[in-house]
Amino acid sequence: MRIDLHAHSTASDGTASPTLFVETAARAGLNVVALTDHDTVAGVPEAMAAAEPLGVRVVPGVELSVMDGKEEVHLLGLHLTDVRAIADALADFRDGRTTRAGAIVSALNALGVPVTLDAVLTEAAGGAVGRPHVARALVSGGWATDLRDAFDRWLGAGKPAYVEKPRLEVADGVSLVHKAGGLAIWAHPGDDGRRARFERMVAAGIDGAEVRHPGHSASDQSRIGALVEFFNLVPSGGSDWHGAMGGPRVLGSVQVPSEWLERHEERLAIRRRAVPVREP
Numbered sequence: 001m002r003i004d005l006h007a008h009s010t011a012s013d014g015t016a017s018p019t020l021f022v023e024t025a026a027r028a029g030l031n032v033v034a035l036t037d038h039d040t041v042a043g044v045p046e047a048m049a050a051a052e053p054l055g056v057r058v059v060p061g062v063e064l065s066v067m068d069g070k071e072e073v074h075l076l077g078l079h080l081t082d083v084r085a086i087a088d089a090l091a092d093f094r095d096g097r098t099t100r101a102g103a104i105v106s107a108l109n110a111l112g113v114p115v116t117l118d119a120v121l122t123e124a125a126g127g128a129v130g131r132p133h134v135a136r137a138l139v140s141g142g143w144a145t146d147l148r149d150a151f152d153r154w155l156g157a158g159k160p161a162y163v164e165k166p167r168l169e170v171a172d173g174v175s176l177v178h179k180a181g182g183l184a185i186w187a188h189p190g191d192d193g194r195r196a197r198f199e200r201m202v203a204a205g206i207d208g209a210e211v212r213h214p215g216h217s218a219s220d221q222s223r224i225g226a227l228v229e230f231f232n233l234v235p236s237g238g239s240d241w242h243g244a245m246g247g248p249r250v251l252g253s254v255q256v257p258s259e260w261l262e263r264h265e266e267r268l269a270i271r272r273r274a275v276p277v278r279e280p
Contacts, residue, residue, distance in 0.1 A: 003256040005034040006238025011043030013132040015243030018047035026054040028252040034059035040128040041083040066173035074187035081181030096166030107161040174205040183207040193224040212237030214248040
């Protein structure tokens with residue numbers, strides 16, 4: 001069985017529609033894929049409808065930006081059984097992202113870059129707006145050579161047009177995921193995936209962590225995998241695909257063992273016996 005539990009679509013900052021995402025997964029020979037758009041579950045129904053005739057299982061998911069103290073971390077919500085339970089809260093959060101995009105545009109305008117919020121929203125195409133959409137608008141307008149240039153000059157942390165995101169604490173994000181019937185997975189911990197940080201994340205209620213991710217070195221994988229086992233969490237992984245046809249983040253490029261998915265399902269069964277959830 002081939003599994004990828006981290007991918008994005010045009011519902012957030014990916015370049016493939018939810019339908020194209022599923023079609024790409026089928027062509028790649030994947031059996032199980034998770035759609036984990038940033039701060040939205042809007043693409044999940046389309047992906048699930050497209051998957052049925054193709055024989056692909058879509059795991060309903062989301063990727064939340066949450067705060068651990070003063071540092072941002074990402075949290076995957078996987079296996080959501082009631083996306084309605086999380087959709088309203090995410091709508092409020094997305095409104096904050098749009099407000100942030102407007103503040104970034106204002107900062108760029110003050111710096112002499114005449115990009116407009118409408119151009120940014122056009123790039124977002126109705127999805128949850130974020131800095132990548134601002135970067136694309138800058139490239140389209142000729143004010144940056146590519147996305148990296150846009151972030152290096154204007155949009156990265158500490159750069160002239162950087163604006164903080166609305167804050168959602170780790171425990172709040174975990175609670176949202178659990179209310180929607182899912183598992184809360186720490187996304188791509190990388191070099192931050194060390195015991196002290198794991199202790200705080202476990203205290204906040206996470207169920208697992210991504211062990212396999214394109215951004216993880218072999219030592220990251222080994223260390224994070226050992227800490228997942230030490231804290232009795234579930235391992236996860238995925239390509240973090242955003243629509244690219246090449247490079248390290250090709251859909252299905254990160255191999256997720258079937259046994260890991262089985263462990264997800266075992267933990268879900270335990271959680272759902274303890275806290276009944278409403279089926280969609």
